[in-house]
Amino acid sequence: MRNALPVLSVVAAILVIWYLAAFWMNAAWVRDQAARADRHTGFAELVTETMTQDRPVVAAPHQVVMALWKGVFGHKITSKRSFVYHGWVTLEATLWGFALGIVIGVGLAVIIVHSRAVDMSVMPWAVISQTVPIVALAPMIVVLSNAVGIEGRLVPKAIISAYLSFFPVLVSMVSGLRAPHPMQLDLLKTYGASRTQVFWKLRLPSSLPYFFASLKVAIAASLIGAIVGELPTGAIDGLGARMLIGSQFGQPLIMWAALFAATILAGALILVVGVIQRAADRRMGVTR
C-alpha cells in the first residue's frame, strides 16, 4: 500500500500525456477538415472534435473505454462482435498452451535431472529454440497440424503458446530439482532411499517454490503466444485476429479496444497466478 500514491500518480501522468498526444496527433485532421469546409475552428471545437473522431490517429482513453464497454456488454456474448467471445477464444488457446507448456517443461526437467546425456543433448537446443522468433514458425505449425488432420485453430495456437511457455518452466524446474543440498541427498542415501523415493520425497517438494515462481512468466508468455498465433494464420476469432481485422478494415477503435482487452486479460491472468503462487509459498513455508 506504501506504493499506492506513487503508482497512482504515474498512472495519472500517463493518462494526461495520452490525452495531450490524442489532441496533438488528431488536431491536424480536424484542421484539415475545417479548412476544406471553409470554417474556423476555435480551441473548444478543436478539443471536442479531436476527442470524438471515428478514425482517430490516437484514440482518446475514454473512446477506448467506450469501445471496450460496447464490445463487452453491448453484444450478446456469443456474438462475433463481442470481446467476451473473442477473449474466450484467445483464453482457451492460452490455457491449453500453458498446460501443455507446464507438462513439457516439467517432464523435460525431470528427465534432464536424471540423465546426463539428455541434459547435454537437449539443454543447448532448448536455449536455441527460444532465440528463434516463433512468429516465423507459426504458419508452419498451422500447415503441419492441418496436414495431420486437426481442424480448427485451437491446437496450432496452443502449440505456439506451449513453445513460448515451456522454457521458463523448464529452466526453473531444472534448478529447482537440483536445489536440494548435497547433505540432504546424502542423508537420504544413508536411509537407503531409491531414486524414485529421493525424487518424490526430496527433489519434488524442494522444487515447488521454483515451479510456482516460473508460472507467472509462463502465463504471460503463453498469452503472447496465443495472440501471435492468431496474426499470421488467417484466424478470424480471437483478440489478435480482432486487431488484425481492425487494422485492415480501417477501424482503429476496434484495434485499440482489442489491445486493451488483451491487456486486461493478461493482467487478470497474472493476478490469478500471483495469488496461487503466494498461497503455495505460504503453505510451503517459503514466506510467512
Add this chain to the structure above:
Amino acid sequence: MTLVVLAIVIWLAAWYANVRLARSGAPAARYVVPIIFGLTLLVMWELIVRGLAVSPVILPTPTAIAARFAASLGTLWVDFVQTVLKGALSGYAMGCGAAVLAAIVIDRSPFLTRGLLPVGNFVAALPIVGVAPIMVMWFGFDWQSKAAVVVAMVFFPMLVNTVAGLKASDAMQRDLMRTYAASYGQTLLKLRLPAAMPFIFNGLKIATTLALIGAIVAEFFGSPTMGMGFRISTSVGQLAIDMVWAEIVVAALAGSAFYGGVTAIEKAVTFWHPSQRRRI
C-alpha cells in the same frame, strides 16, 4: 519403410554414442553431444519424410530446404537487411538506449522509482506486440514502423532490469565512494553502472528475441514487398513451403547470432561476475 527403419537405427546408434560420451566426462563432450543430437534430428527428419513420402507442400526435407536456401540467397539477404538490420537492430538500439537513460533519470527520484517499477513490471508482462497495427498506422509500411514496435517491446523489460541493476551496488560500496568524496556522476560511472551490468545484459538478452519477434510481427500488418514476415506470409499463400523454411532458417540463425553476440559482449564486460568466471 526401410528408410524409416534406418532412421530409427541411426537414432538408437547416435543416442548410444551420446550416452557413452556424456559418461566419459571428456571436456569436448559439452560441444559434441548437442551437435550429434541436432544432426541426428535432421537425418531422421530427412529419412522419415522420404520414407513416408510426405508431400513437399506439407513438410519439405532438410536437403530441399538447403537447396532452396542456396538458390535464393539474394532474396533472403534483402529480407534479412530489411527486417533484421533496419527494423530489429535499429529499434533494439533505440529502445534499449532510451530505457537505460530513462532508468538513470528515474533512479534519482525514489518517488518515481516506486511509482514506475510496479507499472513497468506489469507492462513488461503484457502482449505489447499488439501495438504493431497502431505503429504501422502511425509510421507507415517501411522499417520505421517495425523499429517503433521493437522500441515499444524492449523498453519496459529493459527499464525494469536497469533500475534493478542500479540498486545492485551495496551500501558499503556506496559509503566508500562517499568517503572518496566522489560526485554523483563519478559514483554512477565507476561504481553503480558497472555493478548494474549483469542486470543490464540480462535485459539486453531478453530484448534480442523480443526485437526479432516485434520486427517480424509488424510486417504482417503491412510492409513493403520485402522483409521476412512479408515473405513468410506470401510464401505460405503460394504453397512455397520450402521458401518459408528457408526464412525460418534465416530467422533462427539471426536470432541465435544476435543472442550469441550479446552473450559474448556480456562475457567481456562482466568478466568479474561469479556466473562468468571459468568453472573448474
